[in-house]
Amino acid sequence: xxxxxxAGGVGERFGSQKLLFKIADKPVIEHTLDKVxxxxxxxxxxxxxPDLKKIAPNIxxxxxxxxxxxxxxxxxxxxxxxxxxxxxxxxxxxxxxCVEPELFFRVIEAxxxxxxxxxxxxxxxxxxxxxxxxxxxxxxxWCIQTxxxxxxxxLVEAFRNYKGDLASIPDETSLFDSGVSVVxxxxxxxxxxxxxxxxxVAALLKK
Numbered sequence: 001x002x003x004x005x006x007a008g009g010v011g012e013r014f015g016s017q018k019l020l021f022k023i024a025d026k027p028v029i030e031h032t033l034d035k036v037x038x039x040x041x042x043x044x045x046x047x048x049x050p051d052l053k054k055i056a057p058n059i060x061x062x063x064x065x066x067x068x069x070x071x072x073x074x075x076x077x078x079x080x081x082x083x084x085x086x087x088x089x090x091x092x093x094x095x096x097x098c099v100e101p102e103l104f105f106r107v108i109e110a111x112x113x114x115x116x117x118x119x120x121x122x123x124x125x126x127x128x129x130x131x132x133x134x135x136x137x138x139x140x141x142w143c144i145q146t147x148x149x150x151x152x153x154x155l156v157e158a159f160r161n162y163k164g165d166l167a168s169i170p171d172e173t174s175l176f177d178s179g180v181s182v183v184x185x186x187x188x189x190x191x192x193x194x195x196x197x198x199x200x201v202a203a204l205l206k207k
Contacts, residue, residue, distance in 0.1 A: 001039075001040050001041060001087065001088045001089070001090065001108065002040060002041065002042050002043075002044065002079050002082075002083055002087065002088070002089045002090070002152070003036050003039070003040040003042070003043045003044065003089070003090045003091075003092060003147075004043075004044045004045075004046070004072055004075035004076070004089060004090070004091050004092075005029075005032060005033065005036060005043060005044070005045050005046075005091075005092055005093075005094045006046050006047075006064070006065075006068050006071035006072050006075065006091070006093070006094060007019050007029055007045050007046065007047035007049060007052075007064060007071070007094040008046050008047050008048060008063075008064020008065050008066075008068075008070075008071040017049075018095055018192050018193075019047075019049065019094050019095060020049065021192070021198070023097075023198065023201060023202050023205060024202065024205055024206070028094070028095060028097050028192055028201075029045075029047075029049065029052070029094050029097075030052075030055065031097035031098075031205060032092070032093075032094050032095070032096065032097040032099070033045075033052070033055055033056070033059070035097070035099050035101065036092060036099075036104075037055070037056045037058060037059070039101060039104055040058070040090070041058060042058050042060055042079065042082065043056070043058055043059050043060065044059075044060045044061075044062060044075040044078050044079060045059060045060070045061050045062070045075075045094075046061075046062050046063060046064045046065060046071035046072070046074045046075045046078075047061065047064045047071075047094075048063075048064050060078055060079070062074050062075060062077075062078040065166070066167065067166050067167040067169070068169070068170075068171075069159075069166040069167070069169040069172070070166045070167075072091055072172060073159055073166070076089070076152070076155065076156055076159070079152075083152040084152065084153075085151065085152055085153025085154075086151055086152070086153065087151070087152045088108055088111055088112065088149055088150070088151060088152070089149070089150055089151075089152045089155060090104060090107070090108065090147050090148070090149045091146060091147065091148045091149075091150075091171075091172050092104075092146045092147040092148075093146045093191055095191050095192040095193065096145070096146060096189055096190070096191045096192075097192065097201065097205065098188050098189060098190055098201060098204040098205060099146075099147065099189050100186055100188065100189065103119050103147055103183075103185060103186060103189060104147050104149075106119075106183045106184075107119050107147050107148065107149045107183050108149045110149070110181040110182075110183050111149035111150055111151065111181070113181065114179060114180070114181040115150065115151045115154045115179065116148075116149075116150045116151070116154060116155070116173065116176055116179055116180045116181065117148065117149050117150075117180060117181040117182070117183060118144055118145070118146070118147075118148040118149075118171075118173045118180060118181075118182055118183070119144075119145045119146065119147055119148070119182075119183055119184075119185035119186075119189070120142040120143060120144045120145055120182050120183075120184070120185050121142070121143045121145065121184065121185040121186070121187060122138070122139075122141075122142065122143070123138045123141055123142075123143050124138075125138075126138070127141060142182060143185075144171055144173065145185040145186075145189050145191070146171070148171065148172050148173055150172065155172060155175075158172075158175035158176060159175065161175075162175055188204055190204065
């Protein structure tokens with residue numbers, strides 16, 4: 001199995017390169033890789049961050065893209081001669097450094113059956129449209145997380161069939177109109193996005 005950890009972003013909402021922000025004396029991206037590396041044969045990191053290769057021998061670096069989707073596509077190309085169509089490839093945000101291994105196991109098993117799967121949690125807050133304040137039925141909504149898992153051939157085909165701007169793709173399940181399995185995620189699986197997340201992430205990493 002393969003993992004792709006897109007790490008090419010600049011962290012605009014964070015205000016700096018969040019993946020290099022140190023928590024407990026270690027950059028965020030290294031905390032994430034510590035969780036991922038033991039679970040996969042090859043971990044592809046599309047990035048411009050230097051020196052990640054030295055962390056483990058199964059890390060494969062490739063060029064990070066101008067968008068998340070472009071980075072993932074670069075990662076898929078990097079393993080094109082290694083991966084078979086039915087192989088499972090897992091995409092996980094580099095900024096989700098508190099991820100629990102169990103989430104990888106569950107999403108992989110789901111993808112083996114359906115070909116595409118994501119981790120997600122149900123919203124608990126009241127949801128309303130910004131412009132109209134109209135209530136949104138939260139029973140009809142998922143909060144999508146990563147990891148997400150796909151059969152390699154199916155994900156490559158989805159990218160090939162997509163005709164829009166790669167920058168408009170928030171995550172890889174957005175390439176699919178249907179057929180994506182959903183497995184229950186975790187509130188602990190927080191994505192470091194803004195500075196106020198730091199305290200929460202630090203506390204979760206200590207545990």
